[in-house]
Structures are given as C-alpha cells and as structure tokens.
Amino acid sequence: MTHHSSNLIADMEQRYRAAFINSLGGFKSVVLVGTVDLQGATNLAIFNSLFHIGANPPFCGLVFRPDTVERHTLSNIISTGVYTINHLNERIYKKAHQTSARYPKDQSEFEATGLTPEFSEGFQAPFVAESRVRFAVEMREKIPLGINGTILMIGQITDVWLPEEIVQPDGFVDLEQAGTLTCSGLDSYHRTQRLARLAYAKPDTWPECR
Amino acid sequence: MTHHSSNLIADMEQRYRAAFINSLGGFKSVVLVGTVDLQGATNLAIFNSLFHIGANPPFCGLVFRPDTVERHTLSNIISTGVYTINHLNERIYKKAHQTSARYPKDQSEFEATGLTPEFSEGFQAPFVAESRVRFAVEMREKIPLGINGTILMIGQITDVWLPEEIVQPDGFVDLEQAGTLTCSGLDSYHRTQRLARLAYAKPDTWPECR
Numbered sequence: 001m002t003h004h005s006s007n008l009i010a011d012m013e014q015r016y017r018a019a020f021i022n023s024l025g026g027f028k029s030v031v032l033v034g035t036v037d038l039q040g041a042t043n044l045a046i047f048n049s050l051f052h053i054g055a056n057p058p059f060c061g062l063v064f065r066p067d068t069v070e071r072h073t074l075s076n077i078i079s080t081g082v083y084t085i086n087h088l089n090e091r092i093y094k095k096a097h098q099t100s101a102r103y104p105k106d107q108s109e110f111e112a113t114g115l116t117p118e119f120s121e122g123f124q125a126p127f128v129a130e131s132r133v134r135f136a137v138e139m140r141e142k143i144p145l146g147i148n149g150t151i152l153m154i155g156q157i158t159d160v161w162l163p164e165e166i167v168q169p170d171g172f173v174d175l176e177q178a179g180t181l182t183c184s185g186l187d188s189y190h191r192t193q194r195l196a197r198l199a200y201a202k203p204d205t206w207p208e209c210r
Numbered sequence: 211m212t213h214h215s216s217n218l219i220a221d222m223e224q225r226y227r228a229a230f231i232n233s234l235g236g237f238k239s240v241v242l243v244g245t246v247d248l249q250g251a252t253n254l255a256i257f258n259s260l261f262h263i264g265a266n267p268p269f270c271g272l273v274f275r276p277d278t279v280e281r282h283t284l285s286n287i288i289s290t291g292v293y294t295i296n297h298l299n300e301r302i303y304k305k306a307h308q309t310s311a312r313y314p315k316d317q318s319e320f321e322a323t324g325l326t327p328e329f330s331e332g333f334q335a336p337f338v339a340e341s342r343v344r345f346a347v348e349m350r351e352k353i354p355l356g357i358n359g360t361i362l363m364i365g366q367i368t369d370v371w372l373p374e375e376i377v378q379p380d381g382f383v384d385l386e387q388a389g390t391l392t393c394s395g396l397d398s399y400h401r402t403q404r405l406a407r408l409a410y411a412k413p414d415t416w417p418e419c420r
Contacts, residue, residue: 001342001371001372001373002371002372002373002374002377003369003370003371004369004370004371004372005368005369006367006368006369009268009367009370010267012381013381014266015380015381016380016381017265017266017268017381018265018266018381019378019380019381019382019383020265020377020381020382020383021262021264021265021266021268021367022262022265023381023382023383023385024262024268024270024295024343024345024367024370024383025239025260025261025262025270026239026240026241026260026297026385026390026392027237027238027239027385027390027391027392027402028237028238028239028261028262029235029236029237029238030236031236048262049261049262050235050236051235051238051259051261051271051273052231052232052234052235052238052258052259052273053273053355053357053358053360054231054275054357054358054360055227055228055230055231055232056224056227056228056231057220057358058219058227058231058234059357059358060234060235061261061273063261063262063263063271065264085234087236090405093405094406094408094416094417097408097411097417098411098416098417099411100411101411101412101413102412102413103413104413107413112413132211133234135234140357141355141356141357143353143355145263145351145353145364146351147263147264147269147350147351147364148263148264148267148269150263150264152362154355154357157216157219157231157234158215158216159213159214159215159216160213160214160219160234161211161212161213161214162211162212162214163211163212164212167212167230168229170225170226170229171222171223171225171226171227171228171229171230171233172229172230172233172395172396172397172398173229173230173233173234173394173395175233175236175237175394176394176400180236180237181237181405182236182237182392182400182402184383184385184386184402185382185383185407186382187382187407187408187409187410187420188382188404188406188407189404189405189406189407189408190386190392190402190403190404190405191402191403191405192237192392192394192400192401192402192403193400193401193402193403194398194399194400195300195303195391195399195400195401196304196398196399197395197397197398197399198304198307198397198399199397200397201307201308201309201310201311202311202312203311203312203313203314203317203322206304206308207304207307207308210397
C-alpha cells in the first residue's frame with residue numbers, strides 16, 4: 001500500500017488530481033439528465049453524482065458544478081422545475097459520454113449524439129427512448145454548498161418507467177438484467193456481475209444469500 | 211416498459227417501496243466507514259451514499275438517516291471530527307454487509323464481523339486492514355436536509371492508501387484491478403467488468419477509447 005498525504009494530493013497537477021480524487025468515491029451511478037428550456041429546446045447531460053436521499057417520499061440528489069456544461073441543465077431545471085433521469089446501457093454509453101462535450105446552448109445534445117427524445121403526456125422534460133430504466137423528477141430544493149460553490153439539487157421522483165420483468169417480488173429492481181452500467185473516475189464505464197443479494201443483517205446470524 | 215405513477219409508488223408497501231426506490235439510483239459506491247468514540251471504542255458501518263463533491267480541495271459527501279444504526283457513526287464523527295472510508299472487495303463484502311446489523315453501542319462491528327482495525331499514527335479513526343483502497347477524512351460541514359430529516363456530512367479527504375500499481379499515469383485509479391465492488395438497491399453486491407475508458411469529449415469529434 002502506498003501512502004498519498006494531503007500535501008502530496010495538494011501538489012498534484014490539476015487534471016491528475018481530478019482523475020485521482022474522482023476515482024476514490026468508488027463505482028458510481030451514471031445517468032443522463034434530460035431537460036428543456038422555456039422555449040422548449042431540449043438538453044441532455046451525463047452525471048455521475050446521483051444519490052439516494054429517501055424512499056418515502058422518494059427523493060434523489062444531484063451535484064452540480066456551475067462552471068461546466070452542466071449549467072444548461074441546471075438553468076433549465078430552475079426554469080421549468082422538472083427533469084428526467086435515464087440509466088445508461090451498453091448500446092448508448094458512448095453517446096451518453098459525448099453529451100459532456102461543450103455544445104453551444106442552441107444545439108441539443110439529443111441531435112448531436114443521435115439519442116432519441118421521448119415525451120410523456122403532461123411532463124415537459126424529455127426522456128431518452130434508448131434508456132431501459134428512466135424516471136421523472138420534480139425539483140424540490142436547491143442547496144448551495146458554500147464550502148466549494150457546488151450546488152445540491154434535491155428532487156422528488158414522480159413517475160418511473162422500466163421493464164416489468166426486472167422488478168423482483170420484494171420491490172428490488174434488477175438493474176443488471178436491464179443492462180444498466182456503472183462508472184468510475186471521470187471516464188471509465190463498466191458492466192456488472194452479481195455476487196449475491198444478502199439477507200437483512202441481524203446481530204445473531206451470519207449474512208445469507210437471498 | 212411499465213409505468214409506475216407517483217400514486218402507485220405512494221401506495222407501495224413500505225419495505226417494497228424502499229427496495230424499489232433504492233434501486234433507481236443505479237449502481238452505487240459501497241464503503242465501510244470507520245470511527246471511534248471519545249473513549250476510543252471503534253465502530254464500523256456500511257454506507258452506499260458516498261458521493262464526490264470536489265477534487266480541489268478533495269471533498270466527499272455521505273448521507274445519514276439519523277434513526278438507524280448509522281447513528282453511532284454520526285455521533286462519533288461529530289465527537290472526534292474524523293472518519294475513514296474503506297472500499298469493499300470480494301473477500302470482505304459479507305462481513306461488510308453484516309456491520310449493518312443493530313449491534314449494541316458497546317460492541318464493535320470489527321470484533322463482531324472479524325474485520326481488522328488498523329491505525330495510522332496521528333489519526334484517531336480505524337481503517338479496515340482488509341480493504342485495498344482506503345482514505346482518511348476530516349469532517350468539514352454537517353448539513354441537515356430539512357426536506358426529510360436526513361443529514362449530509364461533507365468531509366475533506368486527507369490521506370489515501372492504495373496499491374501503487376492501480377494508479378494510472380493520468381491519475382485515474384483502476385478500482386476494478388483493486389477488486390473494488392459496487393452495489394445496487396439495499397443488498398445486492400456486484401463485481402465489474404470494464405467496457406472502456408473514453409477520451410475527454412469534444413463537440414467536433416466522436417468519443418474514442420483511451
């Protein structure tokens with residue numbers, strides 16, 4: 001094991017440090033966020049900062065760095081109050097990654113990458129038709145993190161679309177069966193291979209596979 | 211594709227909904243958080259809510275539900291200001307899962323599960339000796355999320371230990387090579403298989419593998 005001290009980390013070249021620190025968080029959720037501006041122009045952006053906040057009501061969080069291409073997504077969410085979250089799969093991950101390029105505001109990442117916008121009646125933001133697990137989110141709270149200027153967006157999951165056969169009898173959604181991918185660092189994409197689902201842990205028993 | 215409306219989600223049985231909603235976030239980081247109380251008693255707890263907040267300075271976030279076994283971890287962090295984050299691998303994931311059992315405050319999850327505490331000079335919180343990627347964190351900010359009573363803890367990564375051979379020339383850490391696992395839902399553990407690392411995206415080119 002090699003020790004990297006805080007001084008060593010502070011002295012790292014900026015891009016090297018970004019790659020290094022972004023890796024430490026482990027394998028992460030990677031999703032496409034679909035939005036629309038007040039004129040109806042669509043936008044699509046890849047995020048690896050989605051996290052679970054609560055199940056009842058169903059809340060999720062996303063972290064925004066306002067100085068990047070994500071700013072179109074953020075301003076669209078603030079304008080319209082809604083967004084979609086779409087899981088990646090093997091057929092679309094390269095197109096998904098490409099949405100992180102700095103396209104001008106008037107060019108939709110759907111058009112630029114060849115992903116297909118799909119709309120649900122009564123909901124403004126576009127879904128990604130090629131995504132097999134996707135859901136609609138309504139903005140609930142925007143929390144600026146004073147510590148470094150990032151913004152935490154909390155949203156409520158309203159409507160969910162997924163293939164019925166991947167929902168298990170206990171509510172667990174088998175994302176591996178859906179082909180959902182995970183990512184690490186800033187640019188590494190991975191499929192998964194299940195080891196086990198483990199039973200609810202109790203002090204007096206040892207974890208069993210479900 | 212099946213549609214689950216917000217009414218359908220609100221009407222789900224509580225545990226079913228917890229499993230369902232926890233799955234939607236995609237594959238997640240899963241780590242062991244090591245802490246110590248003011249008397250020096252060690253505590254270890256599994257978390258799947260770690261997320262990246264910034265690389266310079268290096269900040270990470272963790273979400274706490276204060277009504278669960280996580281409360282020992284939270285109170286220890288508040289008391290001592292420090293914690294460790296330790297990646298899971300195939301050899302320890304069952305023991306890691308078992309730390310989520312409701313052990314009494316006076317029983318260390320290290321002892322209960324057979325994981326080995328390891329200390330670094332000058333740092334109070336215990337690392338997991340069996341973890342191949344681990345780092346020390348200092349508490350920076352505790353943000354109560356009024357929307358549902360969860361707590362967001364922001365910490366600064368200070369010292370990192372990992373096998374030197376998994377650090378790539380550009381700073382990327384090859385977690386797959388380290389055997390780091392990912393999880394989905396509340397109880398499903400997965401190894402990964404890399405598809406590709408993709409080059410930094412630019413509007414006028416198509417993503418290349420690195």
